[in-house]
């Protein structure tokens with residue numbers, strides 16, 4: 127089932143399926159790794175709930191809710207996201 | 213690694229052409245400037261958040277008798293620029309930047325702890341076809357946290373030599389020397405379509421896998437610290453405590469040091485006085501120059517304390533967290549959260565802050581940030597703030613030893629400046645500069661220990677800028693003001709202060725500033741402070757030093773004697789708002805490419821300053 131990244135609970139992971147934003151914004155997000163197939167974990171929220179910090183590719187990147195709710199993905203079972211070796 | 217370089221060198225050693233110019237390129241915060249400083253022995257600014265370097269810097273590296281020009285560039289995520297700083301980097305690489313030689317070789321600086329993502333940039337950079345050395349920086353962290361990579365395989369995959377280095381520890385850097393001695397074109401490889409970010413990422417992941425990249429464990433400490441600093445309750449609390457501590461230290465530690473320095477300087481003046489026989493010369497040296505310059509010099513301790521804190525915030529990585537906590541505020545006025553980082557750096561000085569706005573992708577957001585940055589309380593306001601607060605506000609504890617009345621007053625002035633910035637942003641963003649923002653994407657760097665060396669360098673650099681300013685601008689203006697206090701000569705004798713040219717000038721403008729609670733001396737100070745804010749203090753030092761009534765007093769005592777409480781508070785508010793800085797005006801002109809914005813900004817800020825000071829003066833006088 128698809129979820130918005132902004133609806134992920136702390137510690138949950140999703141694989142991105144769609145970035146529903148205009149092309150230039152999509153390009154910008156892509157540079158940080160937000161793109162189809164990327165595995166993203168919701169790692170914490172700023173004190174007031176917005177922005178949200180996501181872990182992907184081993185770095186921590188913050189997005190505002192208004193942006194994160196336009197990124198759709200499928201929830202996956204959490205597993206250590208740092209293991210690239212397999 | 214050595215072997216690899218060797219074999220590559222052997223195969224083409226006949227076709228060497230000597231490299232004279234080499235550019236450092238890499239994603240933001242990968243350590244390019246740290247490396248640049250190592251190679252060139254220069255001291256460009258380093259810090260632990262993305263987007264510190266926003267223009268190119270060149271330096272020279274000596275290499276076995278040859279001189280090689282090294283160019284440090286702003287960080288880029290791709291060669292497809294979205295913001296002004298990235299545009300600078302890309303035009304330097306293309307050789308289309310005026311006055312900068314086209315690079316003949318490239319040092320590609322990647323963060324080894326983040327390689328899967330950082331390798332994305334390798335494809336477009338290698339595709340430029342220049343001799344390239346890929347430096348996997350932060351090698352110390354990679355090894356320390358159990359990561360590893362097969363550099364020989366990676367070099368094979370990339371078609372360029374690879375070295376693991378640590379710019380902070382200086383390890384592995386001999387590879388740079390060897391590369392520059394015999395730089396080779398990249399071996400032809402199949403690279404992805406370099407315009408397509410998605411393709412590049414897929415390629416990068418593939419390459420990382422092929423070269424057995426094992427990412428290091430996540431930085432456990434960073435996570436633990438963020439559990440507190442970004443906690444719902446503790447986070448904002450820490451934020452407030454940090455800010456409070458800064459101000460309390462400026463007063464608690466800075467003020468006594470500053471008083472000691474003042475006594476020392478005054479005594480030095482008195483010791484020297486009897487040795488100067490000529491009256492005129494003595495007045496020139498002591499009343500004119502020494503009073504003016506030393507009244508500014510005494511603020512050196514406070515400035516250093518402030519910069520110590522700014523250094524700790526920038527080097528540790530807390531700055532990015534502060535931006536995160538404050539994003540809601542930025543959001544509510546319609547500004548991109550990224551604007552908060554330039555605004556924070558404006559606490560040091562508006563000039564680099566305005567430059568730092570180059571990292572903001574949206575043009576209108578960038579302009580709004582440039583226009584509001586000078587409202588942020590820069591360090592040049594510190595002398596006049598501490599002077600007036602110490603003179604007019606008695607010290608009482610407010611929250612135990614944590615916060616006193618003086619620190620609180622200072623804090624309120626900072627809040628006032630910030631509120632003016634935010635209010636102005638709101639007006640601009642809902643009218644002339646309305647736009648949809650580019651999405652806010654902020655990378656949180658891992659925490660790092662600020663090193664004694666980097667903090668020490670910041671303080672010495674800052675201290676010497678301050679001393680230089682005192683020795684040049686402030687000295688000249690003090691001298692000029694002193695000269696005016698001695699004109700017109702009357703039968704070869706200088707006039708009384710009240711009859712001098714400067715008093716006439718002061719009295720001429722007095723009607724305008726009297727409603728604000730200022731006297732003519734303050735007025736003359738304000739005129740000179742258009743050059744730079746701290747000049748005000750120098751001018752007042754000289755004027756009160758020339759006045760027989762206040763000559764023997766400290767500047768603080770002289771002001772108490774000469775200014776009402778409401779006038780002093782009005783003056784503080786005036787300084788909080790007014791645009792009194794020629795360097796800021798010049799940089800706004802440069803960055804916006806027109807005189808229009810600096811002129812509007814000057815009129816607007818001065819207008820608000822007048823209005824604010826007027827209201828405060830009248831409100832407080834009515835209360836008394």
Ligand SMILES: Nc1nc2c(ncn2[C@@H]2O[C@H](COP(=O)(O)OP(=O)(O)OP(=O)(O)O)[C@@H](O)[C@H]2O)c(=O)[nH]1
Pocket residue numbers: 238239240241242243244245246247257258259260261262263264265266285286287288349350351352353377378379380381527660
């Ligand atoms: N542990 C470790 N830290 C490093 C190393 N190199 C740089 N750093 C730190 O990384 C941070 C960023 O360094 P900078 O040199 O400012 O990075 P930059 O690439 O110039 O950044 P931008 O100008 O923003 O693109 C600083 O806190 C440095 O102290 C390294 O080899 N090891």
Ligand SMILES: [Mg+2]
Pocket residue numbers: 244245246257258264265285286287
């Ligand atoms: Mg840099």
